[in-house]
Amino acid sequence: MPDRLDEAVASLPAYLGGHMQLVLSGLVVSVLIAVPLGILAARNRTLAGPVLGIASTLQTIPSLALLALMVPILGGRIGFAPAFIALTLYGILPILRNTVVGLQGVDPVVREAARGTGMTPLQSLRQVELPLALPTIIAGLRTATVWIVGTATLATPVGATSLGNYIFSGLQTRDWTTVVFGCLIAAGLAFLLDQAIRLAELAARERKRAPAFAGIAIAAVLAMGAALPLVTGTSAARGIGAGEGEVMAGIEGRTVVIGAKGFTEQYILAALLERVLEDAGADVEVRENLGSTIAFDALRSGEIDVYVDYTGTIWATVMEREEGAGRYDMFVRMAGWLREEHGILALGRLGFENAYGYAVRRDWAEVNGIATIGDLSGRSVRVGGDPEFFVRAEWTRSRDAYGLQDVRTRPMDSTFMYGALRDGEVDAVSAYTTDGRISDYDLVVLDDPLQILPPYDAVMLISPDAARNPALAGTLSVLLNAIPAETMRRANAMVDLDGATPGEAAAWLYGEVVVSTD
Structure with a gap:
């Protein structure tokens, strides 16, 4: 536990700084959009309805979905931009609504008195109405702040650096120390920002300067956190240290961005x-916890240079092929399609397959x-799986082919899936065949006699821009066909069962598949 805590503390400047950049920029732009719109809506009741309706509709979109939607809208861009836009949209409603309510709540007699003194409408707004409405507007800002701080932790799957890096990575590797650490820091940040704005609200309501100065001081200290990555020179990428190696021409000093999806095996491979x-000799940055389609879109647009995907995922999700194909045929057709349609280089297979399989307790x-998937038919069976599985072609094809229409499905995070099976909460799960918990929990993977589930060979994919550098492909080729399934399973078990970090498991894997072959 101390090692994990030390690692979490070491990442704090990058994660907290990234989180603060998202929160502060989102809040500022939300205010700049919402307050003027609120003023217009408050003075024009015909406009108020549609404006508030649109803002309310945006608010009903689940935050994670809104974040994910920004990636294809921005042409596959990941990182700060999609997260910033989504957070800004999410923060508009409470500020906009409270601006309208605050201004419409100003006593008409006060407005008439302002006009009676010779004030223009603009002077009345600036000197009378806005000061009176300010406590209500600030209350909306407090609500928006808490929402944005919390939603920013969900920005990790779109490649943005935030305190969510602790939570997503910790959940997938069952590192509860990291999860709790990230939650506490996020909660503390939300509390401090809320208190800073509360003091500003108090100053506005009671016309006192002292609370305002205290709030400004707290906000200024927190704002300094946004500069932490620049001041400390830290990066959001998690490094495991470079070993002794020969520098290759064409890659030394080049920044290579590696992508990774959000589960243990991907962290290790990254x-x-x-x-x-x-x-x-390359400079490396790692973008972890990306969703499947987000990772592919980022590769296609050049936001990341290389990542490991699986043939079945590309075949079914990206290429949208419903027909089956043999292992070699699928790889060849997939590689040709990627190169022709997107300029992506499928460098080759790593040597192991991590397929979906239906696992049950022995x-x-x-x-x-029960020996085959078809043996589950006609039984009162509960099948658990990651939410993605139940919308993929693998599930619908196996359900229809083996008569599983009557089974009850229970989508859940893969972190809890195997434990739920072990403890009898479900009867079967959509397991990953290289997961070390299959053997440790004494599970068996059911046979697939109809060969419905496609092959899932791990493959390295290189972006169109990065593929133009032959030194990159040459460097990574040392991993081609170098990782047997049992070796990958052992590396996964080191993290999932033995408490090692992904970096430690990767160091062991490096010794097994690179150093041992030198």
Whole structure:
């Protein structure tokens, strides 16, 4: 636990700084948009309805979905831009609504008195109405602040650096120390920002300067956090250190951005690629916890240079192919399609497959005579799986082919899926075949006699721009066909079961598949 806590503290400047940049920029722009709109809506009741309706509609979109939607809208861009736009949209409603309510709540007699003294409408607004409405507007700002701080932790899957990096990575690797640390820092940040704005609200309501100065001081200290990554020179990328290696011409000093999806195996493989590239003299940045389609869109647009995907995912999700294909045929057709349609280079397979498979407890299978997926048909069975699985072609095809229409599905995060099966909360799960918990929990993967589930060979994909540098492909080629399934399973188990960090597992894997072959 101390090692994990030390690692979390070491990442704090980058994660907190990234979070503060998102929160402060989102809040400022939300205010700049919402307050003028609120003023217009308050003075024009015909306009108020549609404006508030549009803002309310945006608010009903789940925050994670709004963040994800920004990536294709921005042409595959990940990182700060999609998160900033989504957070800004999310912060507009409470400020806009309170601006309208505050201004419409000003006593008409006060307005008439202002006009009676010779004030113009603009002077009345600036000197009378806005000061009276300011406490209500600031209350809306407090609400927006808490919403934005919380929503910013969900920006990690779109490649933005935030305190959500702690939470997403910790959940997937079952590192509860990191999860709790991230939650506490995010909660503390929300509390401090809320108190700073509360003091400003108090100053506006009671016309006192002292609370305003105290609030400004707290906000200024917190704003300094946004500059932490620049001041400390830290990066959001998690490094495992470069080993001794020969520097290759064409890659030394080049910044290579590695992408990774949000589960243990991807963290390990990203750290392994990082080690290999750093040995070749490259500067490396890692973008973790990306969703499947987000990672592909980022590769296609050049936001990331390389990441590991799986043939079945590209075939079914990206290419939208419903027909089956053999392992070699699928890889060849996939590689050709990627190159022709998007300029992406499928460098090659790593040597192992991490496929979907239906796993059950061994004792339950023996008692009920379950050996194949079809044996689940006609039974009162609960099937758990990650939410993505139940919208993929693998589920619909296997459901229809094996008569699983009557089973009850329970979508859940893969972090809890295997434990739910072990503890009898579900009867089967959509397991990942290289997961070390399959053997540790004494599970068996059911046979697929109809070969409905496609192959999922791990492959390295390189972006169109990065593919123009042959030194990058040459450096990474040392990993081609180098990782047997059992070796990858052991590396996953080191993290999931033994408490190692992904960097430590990657260092072990590096020794097994790179150093041992030198």
